[in-house]
Amino acid sequence: MKKRLITLCSTFIFCVGVQAQEFTPKQLEQVKQVRENALNSDLSWQLLESITTEVGPRLPGTENDKKAVAWAVEQFEALGFDKVWTEPATFPHWRRYHESARIITPSEQPIHLTALGNSVSTPEQGITGEVVLFETLDELIAAPQDSLKNKIAFINYRMNRHVDGNGYGPAVRARNNGAVEAAKKGAIAYMMRSVSTTEHRFAHTGGSHYQPGVNKVPATAISNPDADQLERLISSGHSVSVNINVQSEDLGEGTSYNVIGEVTGSEFPNQYVLIGGHLDSWDLGTGALDDGAGVALTMAAAKHIKAVAQPKRSIRVVLFAAEELGLWGAKAYFERHAKSLGNIVAAAESDFGAGLIYGFESNVTANALPIVRAIAKQLAPLNIEYIRANAAHGGPDLIPLRERLNAPIFALHQDGTDYFDYHHTANDTLDKVDPIKLKQNTAAYAVFAMMAANSKNKITNK
Numbered sequence: 339m340k341k342r343l344i345t346l347c348s349t350f351i352f353c354v355g356v357q358a359q360e361f362t363p364k365q366l367e368q369v370k371q372v373r374e375n376a377l378n379s380d381l382s383w384q385l386l387e388s389i390t391t392e393v394g395p396r397l398p399g400t401e402n403d404k405k406a407v408a409w410a411v412e413q414f415e416a417l418g419f420d421k422v423w424t425e426p427a428t429f430p431h432w433r434r435y436h437e438s439a440r441i442i443t444p445s446e447q448p449i450h451l452t453a454l455g456n457s458v459s460t461p462e463q464g465i466t467g468e469v470v471l472f473e474t475l476d477e478l479i480a481a482p483q484d485s486l487k488n489k490i491a492f493i494n495y496r497m498n499r500h501v502d503g504n505g506y507g508p509a510v511r512a513r514n515n516g517a518v519e520a521a522k523k524g525a526i527a528y529m530m531r532s533v534s535t536t537e538h539r540f541a542h543t544g545g546s547h548y549q550p551g552v553n554k555v556p557a558t559a560i561s562n563p564d565a566d567q568l569e570r571l572i573s574s575g576h577s578v579s580v581n582i583n584v585q586s587e588d589l590g591e592g593t594s595y596n597v598i599g600e601v602t603g604s605e606f607p608n609q610y611v612l613i614g615g616h617l618d619s620w621d622l623g624t625g626a627l628d629d630g631a632g633v634a635l636t637m638a639a640a641k642h643i644k645a646v647a648q649p650k651r652s653i654r655v656v657l658f659a660a661e662e663l664g665l666w667g668a669k670a671y672f673e674r675h676a677k678s679l680g681n682i683v684a685a686a687e688s689d690f691g692a693g694l695i696y697g698f699e700s701n702v703t704a705n706a707l708p709i710v711r712a713i714a715k716q717l718a719p720l721n722i723e724y725i726r727a728n729a730a731h732g733g734p735d736l737i738p739l740r741e742r743l744n745a746p747i748f749a750l751h752q753d754g755t756d757y758f759d760y761h762h763t764a765n766d767t768l769d770k771v772d773p774i775k776l777k778q779n780t781a782a783y784a785v786f787a788m789m790a791a792n793s794k795n796k797i798t799n800k
């Protein structure tokens with residue numbers, strides 16, 4: 339017992355010792371100052387208001403997307419970043435022109451529908467068919483071959499609400515693959531209950547894809563109340579037919595740009611902390627939560643750091659292009675920088691709205707945990723808990739990085755309880771963002787990035 343106590347104590351003293359060595363008292367004082375400055379600054383809000391108001395929706399390949407790239411370059415320069423540059427990324431360019439739908443039988447009435455990204459058009463007068471309801475994608479996959487000839491496949495899967503958004507993954511399968519599976523059974527169109535946690539009548543768009551050799555049918559989503567209406571009609575025994583009208587266009591390959599702003603490190607300029615979000619958005623709303631917030635708060639965080647002290651390592655704010663259409667900017671970035679990915683000492687993306695950050699989690703080797711604990715200590719005053727699982731995945735744009743190497747990835751977990759009420763809808767607008775919560779997010783990213791850039795030892799995950 340006595341021996342165990344001694345071991346625990348010496349481990350504790352060792353840990354405290356390492357933490358103290360990683361950061362000087364002066365550095366910790368600067369961290370505190372940056373945290374306070376961020377909490378008292380409107381900068382992230384100003385940036386968010388500017389991009390959502392002066393640019394608005396930012397579907398890749400549109401004029402607005404070009405404006406967003408120019409906006410980001412201009413803002414980075416105005417904020418005094420040491421280096422600002424763009425890197426091209428190509429993506430499949432798709433455009434939405436018109437969409438509408440109505441129930442034809444048993445009683446004519448409009449329904450609120452949106453085309454999923456990449457959806458093909460219907461004929462000009464739309465496409466009409468009887469609706470066949472499936473509760474899940476798997477149920478559709480299990481349907482007999484050719485059982486949906488001249489019919490519209492409808493997946494009625496309802497997403498559940500959770501603080502960490504864990505209902506999204508299971509629900510999004512039907513968005514990604516539903517149209518392909520429907521076409522395989524002979525359907526003329528595909529419709530799904532939106533990937534949504536709310537009862538407003540905005541339909542939620544999102545990425546979908548086709549498969550070579552499988553007929554491309556229009557891919558759509560309807561709002562929750564409209565899905566409820568169809569469910570009631572069908573379950574009471576009616577034959578329900580719907581007319582769907584989608585006018586869209588596949589414009590071939592498009593090009594957009596990742597925009598990168600760097601605060602250059604004073605000692606190790608090649609090593610860098612990567613923070614950021616994605617610059618593009620869907621076309622229905624103004625992309626305030628997804629992902630104007632992530633763009634604005636990471637830009638502001640780096641600016642707050644630079645204003646107090648130049649970091650030892652660089653901080654790169656990467657605003658990824660064309661995330662919504664399939665992580666195209668991220669794929670281009672990590673391909674282009676494939677040979678120097680080991681220079682990334684920490685990476686975190688903000689792409690989950692603007693709810694309060696409640697948890698901080700790492701994915702690093704054990705020898706870097708003292709640095710992580712020291713960062714967690716400085717995040718605690720922001721009511722952020724240290725999550726010790728050490729299994730952070732980071733945001734979607736970090737997926738291509740994770741596929742390439744075991745990078746030191748961090749997660750600043752946001753409360754996403756209501757994120758999927760607005761996500762990918764016309765209702766994703768600035769008023770959904772709480773300025774106070776945005777400040778907390780900004781302060782958290784500033785503390786994290788500053789400390790990851792300044793630790794005595796480099797954070798590793800090898």
Ligand SMILES: [Zn+2]
Binds near residue numbers: 628629661689
């Ligand atoms: Zn996003």
